[in-house]
Amino acid sequence: MTARVISLGIQKGGCGKTTTAGILAYILTKDYHNKVLVIDMDSQGNQTEYLARCDIYEFDGKTVFEGLKMGDVRPFIVSIAPGLDLVPATDLLATFSYWLYHDGRSIYPEHEAMHLRALQKSIETVKDSYDYIIIDTPPHIGEQTLNALVASDYVVVMFESSKFCLSAVERFVETIEFVQGMTGQKLNPKLKVAGILRNLNDKRRTDMRDLIELCGEQYPDWIFRSVIDRTAATGRLALTGFDEVENKELRKAVEPYQDFIKELIERVG
Ligand SMILES: Nc1ncnc2c1ncn2[C@@H]1O[C@H](COP(=O)(O)OP(=O)(O)OP(=O)(O)O)[C@@H](O)[C@H]1O
Ligand SMILES: [Mg+2]
Numbered sequence: 001m002t003a004r005v006i007s008l009g010i011q012k013g014g015c016g017k018t019t020t021a022g023i024l025a026y027i028l029t030k031d032y033h034n035k036v037l038v039i040d041m042d043s044q045g046n047q048t049e050y051l052a053r054c055d056i057y058e059f060d061g062k063t064v065f066e067g068l069k070m071g072d073v074r075p076f077i078v079s080i081a082p083g084l085d086l087v088p089a090t091d092l093l094a095t096f097s098y099w100l101y102h103d104g105r106s107i108y109p110e111h112e113a114m115h116l117r118a119l120q121k122s123i124e125t126v127k128d129s130y131d132y133i134i135i136d137t138p139p140h141i142g143e144q145t146l147n148a149l150v151a152s153d154y155v156v157v158m159f160e161s162s163k164f165c166l167s168a169v170e171r172f173v174e175t176i177e178f179v180q181g182m183t184g185q186k187l188n189p190k191l192k193v194a195g196i197l198r199n200l201n202d203k204r205r206t207d208m209r210d211l212i213e214l215c216g217e218q219y220p221d222w223i224f225r226s227v228i229d230r231t232a233a234t235g236r237l238a239l240t241g242f243d244e245v246e247n248k249e250l251r252k253a254v255e256p257y258q259d260f261i262k263e264l265i266e267r268v269g
Contacts, residue, residue, distance in 0.1 A: 003037070003130040004268050005123070006194060007152040011175070012168040013139035015160035016199040018046040019234065021136040023257045024264070025051070026242050029083035031258075032265070034131035037077065039064055040089035041119070041148050042138035043096075046238075048088035051080045053241050059088040065096060068118045068147075071107060072125050081242070085130075097143045113187055119147035120188075141175050149179040150187050154194035154268050157222070159215050161201050161208040166215060169196060194267050197260060199228045226259035 008017045008024075021038065028034045040047040041064065045056040052059075059078075064087045067073030073087045080086050100108055100115045108115040123133060135148045149155060155176060159169050179187045196219050198212045216223050233240075233253035240247040247253075 001035075001128060001131055003127045003133045004154065005127075005133045005135065005152045006154045006156060006264075006268065007135040007137055007145075007148040008156045008158055009137040009145055009148065010158040010160075010165065010168055010172050011139060011141045011145070012160070012165050015139070015158040015165055015168075016197075016228070017139070017158050018042070018050060018136050019237065020156070020158065020197065020199065020228075020257065021047060021134050022050045022237070022242070023234075023254050024261060025084060025132075025134050027254060027257060027261050028132055028134075029081065033083065035083050035085075035129065037085045037087065037123075037126060037130045037133045038080075039073070039087045039119075039123070039133060039135045039148075041093070041135055041144045043089055043091050043093035043144075044138065045089045045091065045093075047136040048086065048090070050238055051084070051086050051242070052078060052088060056088065056090050060090055060092070063088050063090050063093065064122075065089065065093045065099075067122050068096065069099070069104070069107075071118070071121050073122045074125050077126070093144065100143055113150075113185060115143065116146050116150045116187055120151040123151055141172075145175075146179065146187075149176065149191060152188070152191055154192050156194050156264065157196040159196050159198050161198065161211045161215075163211065166211060166218075169215070169219075193222055194264055195224045196222045197224050197226075197228065201227055201229045203229050224260050224263045226263060228256055228260065231256060 025036045025038045067076045137145045233249040
């Protein structure tokens, strides 16, 4: 097996990247019996908290940042559940860019954009051990997001139903094209847009419905047909967690993502 590497991204905060990546990883392991590795590339460590459900400081010195420095994430993989592993992140990942342009220059020199290939190199050793590698990205375009896109086969663009996010999608697509090499050097010509997920819809608001339709009109070939509504059970998942015994509303929280995940699997194989 060789893992399909999928990033979830958008350079805007609070669009559901972490929630969707966590639920996607859970369903791929639980319902589809895949082996999944989740990589937290956001120094907020939200995905780490979401899946590992502990104080993220427990992972200090044992995170994706150390993996990037070594060029191999293997020593920093944490088992979360059968079939589901995580490479955690803590606040110090925020110093990744500084490190790349200082100490990291001997390992990842800027020429040939090696500094944007740090994650690609660091997951090479684990690709044959998983069906999917899911990368959660931060809400900005910077070395963490660019490394994620360079390391990925597919990207899911997260659209939260707002005007700011619609313009963020437009610009995120430009970043994707930059990585694909359409506007410069060929960082990752293999990168494909798996789709745009229209997310966090509030069914009571017609303005959100209009924006969801507008996004569909602008990107008819890319949108997933399935739209994710805001639901209380999903919003509570960070509190209630992914343990079926402890969280009585777990299925209610994850079920709204089933159609999207079916579409995603059809697209990425
Ligand atoms: N389907 C949903 N229904 C209700 N609440 C949701 C849903 N999806 C996400 N949320 C909530 O919306 C907020 C933002 O979600 P999330 O943290 O996943 O976004 P993000 O894009 O990862 O944010 P950031 O850009 O800060 O990393 C969180 O409080 C989360 O619990
Ligand atoms: Mg997040």
